Amino acid sequence: MAGGRGARRVWTLVLVLLALVWLIPIVWMASLALQPNDLLARTTSNVAWGLIPWPFTLDNLAFVLGSGLTPRWFLNSAIVAGGMTLAVLATASLAGYAFARIPFPGKRVLFPLVLAGLVIPEQAVFIPLYTQFAEWGWHNGYLALIAPRVAVPIGVFLMTQFFRGIPTYLDEAAALDGADRWVIFTRIMLPLARPAMTTLAILTFLYAWNDYLWPLVSASRPEMFTITLGLASLQSNFAQSEGLGRVMASGVLASLPVVLLFLLFQRHVVRGIAMGSGK
Amino acid sequence: MRRIRPVLALLVLALFASPAFAQDTTITLGRFFGACDVSGVSIANAVGEPCIIQAIVDAYSEADNGVTVDTLPTDWGNYYDQIKASYAGGIDVDDWAPAAREAVTFDGRIYGVPMDAHANLWHVNMELMEAAGLVNADGTPILPSSPEELLAHAQQVKDATGADYLAADFAQFPIGVRLVMTLVWQQGAELFADGVADVDSAEAVRAVETIVSLFDGRYADPRLDYADSQQSFLDGEAAILVNGTWVVDFYDAQAADPAVALTDYYAADFPTLFAEDATWANNHLWAVPVNTSRDAEAYQAALGLLAHINDQNLAWARTGHLSVRTSVLESDAYAALPHRDEYVRTAAIARDVVPVVRYDAIQDVLNRELQAIWLTGKPISEALGDADLAVQDLLD
Amino acid sequence: MTSSAPTRSRAARRVRDAVAGYLFVGPFLLAYVAFLLWPFARGVWISLHDWNLLAVAINPDAKTFVGLDNYVRMLWGDGLVWSLDHQWGVRLLGLALVAGALWAWRRGAIGRGTALAAAAAGLLVFGFALGLHPGEGGRWGDRRFWPIVGNTLTFVALTVPAVAAMGLALAIGLNRDDRRSAVLRTFFFLSQVLSVTVVTLIWQLTLSPRQGLIAHAFRSLGLEPLAWVTSPDLAMPAIVIATVWWSLGFAMILFLAGLQEIPAERNEAARLDGAGPLQLLRHLTLPALSRTTTLVVVLQIILHFQVFGQSHLITRGGPNDATQVWVRYIYQTGFRNSELGDASALAIVLFAFMLVFALLQMRASRGEA
Structure with missing residues (x-):
């Protein structure tokens, strides 16, 4: 038993070290964003391989926030991610409810057809x-x-599964009271579906915020870039080695919303992954 | 000065015209060079490609001339892909007369205004050359005149300083392709002409062997990409950097910075290693798809802007690019720009690729096969043979 | 008379339900048809044409129907021959996997259908297809296609086992209700929420032989830094490392979910029986997780088959196509070389490849539910 405890301590130590290794690249990005640009043009390893932001400056962050297109990209990402989340929630919950509860002709054909997608x-x-x-x-x-x-x-798919899991007596009782579909859906089902919808919302938002291929193809005007796409355009510029601090600051800012969202709603994200993969 | 053919680099399409902002005619202008981070700078104070071009355009847009210019800056890497995408995606072609449609098809009538010629130069670290005894009495660098001399110089630099003789981006952007083309032209050959690929000619093999001999002797490192090769030159780790004209003023400024290892900088013409003088060159040029009947107002506005850009050619030449206007080339102000007297011959020896429709794809093929030679050790004859087949496919 | 009222009301209700049903699914269905089904069909149609992006944008009639030419050129070539020993290393490895599948079936670890399907597919691919190559004077229609498929598969083959094994190890190590485990789980998952462009930004610099963090570490150990991105042998490992770093959290979470379904009493009982941690792992945890493992592996295969950003932004497909992957090839064929017909054919074949794995995933998750 004592040996087991020792092994467990070693195991914990390994995990802690590995977690630090996992964090280091992110810390490095943040640290570089906080160092002066002209220093970075010469070296990225000023203090402790550059992991400690010294000399310290907020210029890069202020610059990125105050000028250039980054604020606009941020706004675009917020609009796209927000709009997509709302649209997905609305269409998916409506369709999910119908597929789970309303007996309409053609449903047996439609549902597999939708799943095939x-x-x-x-x-x-x-x-x-x-x-x-x-x-x-x-x-x-x-x-x-x-x-x-x-x-x-x-x-x-997620919403259908979820609505199917809700006991039928709830809406049957309401239907006997004369409530119509819309009332049952908005007053009874939607409030019950809040956890599933939160999960779906967060996953959709993360997807929208991070999507790269489609915006790369569709948005060719820089004013219409999302932050993810804008960041890619900064990376492939010739000027890259001249403005490292600013590029890194853009990276930090682009990541902040999703990181905060994740930290706040960690539980939902985790559950969403399990659900989304059909578990 | 030899006029350089304005081909290939179809830089800008001023496309979408709409009467916005009261009376101002708005024209949209697409360009690369990246975004300028600083706004409201005068032309005289602007530094670097993105800001100089932005300042020139802004000056015209803000002037009281009834024209507002909407700029689409984008990065170089995706520029051609994106301009194609927006060209294909943004035009209401039904709006055009059938004749107008034909006018913008492939051999279409494109109205172009060249803005510059940009060529490959040898950027020289004179401190290292001095140490290797490769400086003339007049202070100019001694550059090789044959492949054998190239290796001898490289050995001299290695012995005297331990530094690499030559650096260039051999691993990423097509600087290596341009280098090989230059050496092929210097032997009086072409990689392709008149729809026929000739990539595996004896001249091409010789050109590639010349470059590979530098890698074999450890006088150059093929694994450096654009940023790394530039950094290695600035850090004093390579005596020569092969790169374009667009960095002359940047390196000049870097050499003046005490924190940078490079202190004594010289911008030399590409030396002639074989029989003929040549260096790779290309133009940035402005183009408007012509259809005067479509929107005379927008067309005039676009022409006005292009005339203005043409007037500002000296300001653009501050990037290091060669001016395309004789009056500018002969002016004192141009001569007063740093290092311009060191690469005057470049305008005369500059050469361009023969025009082909699918140049992007051809350049990609050449870049891949050349990288295969110097990065993966693919035999030269095999790589050039494969490239020949692939280029021929693209020409057909 | 007495029964007609309920009948009428039932009929009315059926009509009401039909109307309500279609109103409810309508908005989604509209989007589904307009933005998924119809484009998919159009993609098939485009793939049957010689279709230049610019030419067709200017003149919609500038496309020619070429039937299956695009597919034939992509998949086939002139003067192909078959030899027993072509690419024998990979093929032997593949045949060994086929033997493994049959063995697993004998042991009862996988079903008969799965085993036979895997064996048939394996024999076809490794026994036959990989033995094809151009003979004297022959050539592939598209010399880049199959090597790019190979690159994509290599990427998947390196990434997926690493992610799955590390994800499993972390899940087992962190399957605890204390605060420390929760914090560590968050750390490991954090990189997963970053966008691909942030990941490539970080790793492009981290891997740089001059400015990179790894280079700093190498130099302080007195080693010469590696030129990850521009070296033909290291470029693929470089994007694999970045990808493992990025997507480990996802696998870990799935394994954690799987672990939490194992009743704690079973662990307790086994431990009281004197089972050590390794025995516990081998005889209890791993068998209980077998479906989760399948799910993780299949999901990761689907996900990483679609790799694009890492190749596009870190290595630009180079050097010499060493990291050129399928989706980037589609993108470049379509939007750099403007050949939408070829690009669509590439996309449809990619779809067919992925369909196999998607069906496997459905099987795996249905088995779970």
Whole structure:
């Protein structure tokens, strides 16, 4: 038993060290963002391999927040991620409820058809979507960035599963009282579905905030870049080695919202992953 | 001065015209060079490609001339991909007369205003050259005139200083392709012409062997990318850096910075290692898809802007690029710019690729196969043979 | 008379339900058809054409129907021959895996259907397909396609086992209700929420031989820093490292969820029976997690098959295509070389590849539920 405790201590130590290794790249990015640009042009290992931000400056963060397109990119990301989240929640909860509860003709065909969409990856549709949106003149607009994700059936799948799990006597009682579908849906089902919807909302938001391929194709005007895309454009510039601190500051700022969201809603994120993968 | 063919680098499409902002005609201008981080700088005070071009354009946009310019700056890496995408995605082609449509197809009538010629130079660290005894009495660097001399100089630098002789981005952007093209041209050959690829010619093999001999002798490191090769030059770890004209003023400023190892900087013409003079060059040029009948107002506005940019050619030349206007080239103000007298011959020896439709893809093929040679040790004849097939496919 | 009122009301209710049902699924269905099903069908259609992005944008009639030409050029070539010993190393390895699958079936670890399907597919791929190569004077229609498929598979083969094994180890180590475990779990998961462009930003610099954190560490140990990104042997490991760092948290969470379904009493009982930690792991934990493991592996395969950003931003597919992957090839074919027909064909074949794994995933999660 004593040996077991020793082994456990070693094991814990290993885990703690590994966790630190895992954190170091993030810490490094943050630290570089807090060092002067002209220092970074010469060296990225000023104090302790650059892990300690000394000399310390907030110039890069202030610069990125105050000028250039970064604030605009932030706004775009917020609009796209927010809009996408709302649209997915609305369409998925409505459809999920119908598939779980309303006996309508054609449902037996429709539901498998919708599930079949789960196997179509983004990469299989982004080229036709591109030409289609070009014909409609949708590119460089928020709608073009939001719409394709609304069509992905994973949200409908999650919500259907969830509504199926709610005992039927609740809505049956309400129906006997004469409540119609809409009232049952908004007054009874939606409040019950709050945990599932929170999870779906967070996963959608994270996806929208971090998506790269589709915005790269659809948004060609820098004013319409999301922060994720804008960050990529900063990276591939020739000027990269001249403005390291600023690029890193953009990276830090781009990550802050998702990191905060994650820390606040960790439980939902974790549950969402388990749910989203069909567990 | 030899006029350099304004081909390939279709820099800008001033496309979408709409009468916004009261009477001002708004024209949209797409460009690369990256975004300028500082706003409201005068042309005279602007530094670097992004800010100089932005200041030139802003001055026109803000002037009381009824024209507002909406700029789309984007990064170089994705520029051509994105301009194609926005070109394909943003035009209401139904709005055009059929004749107008034809006018902008491939051999279309494109109205262009060249802005500069940019060529490959040898950027020289004179301190290292001095130590290796490679400086003339007049203070100019002694550069090689044959492949054998190239290796001899490289050995001299290695012996005297331990530094690499030459650095360049061989691993990422197509600087290596341009280097090989230059050496092929210097032997009077072409990699492709008249729709026929000739990538595995004896001249091409010789050109590649010349470069590979530098790697074999450990006089150069093929694994450096753009940023690393530049950093290695600035850190005094390589005597020569092969890079374009666009960095001359930046390196000049770096050499003046006491914190930077490079102290004595010289910008030399690309030396002639074979029979003919040549160095790779290209133009940045401005283009408007022509259709005067479509929107005369926007067209005039675009022309006005291009005329203004043309007027500001001296300011643009402050990046290090060669001016395309004789009046500027002969002016005192141009001669007073740093190092310009050191690479005057470049304008005369500059050469461009023969125009081909799918140059992007061809350059990608060459870049891949050359990287295969110097990074993965693929045999030269095999790599050039594969490149020949692939380039021919793209020409067909 | 007495029964007609309920009948009518039942009929009315059926109509009401039909209307309500379609109103409820309507918004989603509209998006689903317009932005997923229809584009997918259009993608198939585009893939049957010689379709230049710019030419067609200017003149919609500038496309030519070419049937399956794009597919044939991509997948096939001229003068192909088959030899027994071509790529024998990889093929032997693959055949060993086939033997493994059959053995697992004999042991009862996997079902008969799965085992036979795996064996058939394995024999086809490793026994036959990989033996094909251009003979004297022959060539592939697209010399880059199969090597790029190989790169993508290599990326998946390096990333997925690493992520799964480390995720499992961490999940077992951190499956505890104390505060420290919770904090460590958060640390490991944190990198997962970053966007791919932040991940590439961090790793591009971390891996740099001059300015990189790893280079600093190497130098302080007196070693020469490695040129990760520009070296043909290290470029793939470089993006694998970045990816493992990025996606470990996801696997860990799934394993934790799986572990929490194992009743604590079973652990207790086994421990009272005198089982050591390793025995516990081997005889209790791993078997109980077998479905979760399948799920993690399949999900990771699907996810990493679609790798794009790491290759596009860290290595730019280089050096010499060493890290060029399938999705980046689609992107470049379509938006750099403007060949939408070829790009769509590439995308459809990618879809077919991934479909196999998606079906496996559905099987795995259905088994779980």
